[in-house]
Amino acid sequence: MRTRLDHLVTTALQQGSAVPAFTCYDFTTALAVVGAAEDAGRGVILLVAPKTAATPNGLRLIAALRGLADAACVPVAIQLDHASDPDVMADAVAAGADSVLADGSSLPYEDNIALVVAARALLGADVVLEAELGGLAGDEDRAFGADSAGVAVAGLTDSAQVEDFVARTGAQLLAVAVGNVHGKYKREPQLRWDVLQDIAVRTHIPLVLHGASGIPAGELVKAAAMNVGKVNFNTELRTGVLSTLQEQLPGHRADGENLQGLLGHWNSSAREFAGSALGMLTR
Numbered sequence: 001m002r003t004r005l006d007h008l009v010t011t012a013l014q015q016g017s018a019v020p021a022f023t024c025y026d027f028t029t030a031l032a033v034v035g036a037a038e039d040a041g042r043g044v045i046l047l048v049a050p051k052t053a054a055t056p057n058g059l060r061l062i063a064a065l066r067g068l069a070d071a072a073c074v075p076v077a078i079q080l081d082h083a084s085d086p087d088v089m090a091d092a093v094a095a096g097a098d099s100v101l102a103d104g105s106s107l108p109y110e111d112n113i114a115l116v117v118a119a120r121a122l123l124g125a126d127v128v129l130e131a132e133l134g135g136l137a138g139d140e141d142r143a144f145g146a147d148s149a150g151v152a153v154a155g156l157t158d159s160a161q162v163e164d165f166v167a168r169t170g171a172q173l174l175a176v177a178v179g180n181v182h183g184k185y186k187r188e189p190q191l192r193w194d195v196l197q198d199i200a201v202r203t204h205i206p207l208v209l210h211g212a213s214g215i216p217a218g219e220l221v222k223a224a225a226m227n228v229g230k231v232n233f234n235t236e237l238r239t240g241v242l243s244t245l246q247e248q249l250p251g252h253r254a255d256g257e258n259l260q261g262l263l264g265h266w267n268s269s270a271r272e273f274a275g276s277a278l279g280m281l282t283r
């Protein structure tokens with residue numbers, strides 16, 4: 001069922017839980033994520049990458065996700081992730097996205113604020129806006145081996161800027177950089193809980209933790225207590241799917257080019273991952 005992303009996250013936080021958000025490059029993964037959410041009886045967020053939304057096929061995927069979300073038995077929100085191009089934002093919302101991460105975190109501070117303000121003016125009051133303060137290192141769509149180009153340096157949100165940034169952008173959720181990175185961590189992730197705590201006392205809007213892949217469950221379970229109501233996963237989800245496909249591909253080719261059977265394994269892999277993340281973040 002359709003839901004406002006901010007309401008979904010706020011309601012979860014009131015129960016001491018956070019809502020996982022999963023990047024969906026395709027419909028098979030989205031079906032698995034929504035299936036896992038229905039199994040758990042919990043709401044979930046489907047993320048669409050900006051490179052996906054920048055293509056005609058990607059906009060059709062968003063429309064299909066809209067149909068999937070509307071027909072689900074649990075609340076499902078669709079968010080355009082990490083967008084900085086106004087055309088992509090407007091197209092994604094027109095196609096059915098409920099929410100946009102207007103991401104100016106790589107820009108100078110004032111330009112970051114201007115990007116979020118412009119997104120609000122463009123998209124109107126009904127679209128839920130997340131903003132990001134403090135750039136996250138790493139590539140959102142590709143993860144490199146920890147032994148090669150794994151991400152070692154993480155950005156850090158300047159907590160002194162938080163109140164001003166939230167007030168001037170009007171953002172409804174705030175993505176923070178506290179030692180988290182996109183992709184694979186080069187070393188054991190060292191989350192700066194002290195910085196997160198400092199941010200949490202400076203704003204009442206829900207915080208968002210990107211780059212959750214590779215962060216141990218024992219750390220992630222602490223998130224909701226620091227007002228982190230949304231936790232984003234991509235790398236671990238797709239690594240699991242790709243490993244399963246690699247393992248299953250030869251047998252399914254030999255079994256009469258059995259694509260249908262292979263898609264079943266794809267679904268199971270993504271469903272299992274989403275189910276365990278939902279369980280981990282639920283109190």
Ligand code: 13P
Binds near residue numbers: 184211
């Ligand atoms: P990971 O790929 O590190 O899980 O990050 C996902 C993410 O933050 C999507 O916005």
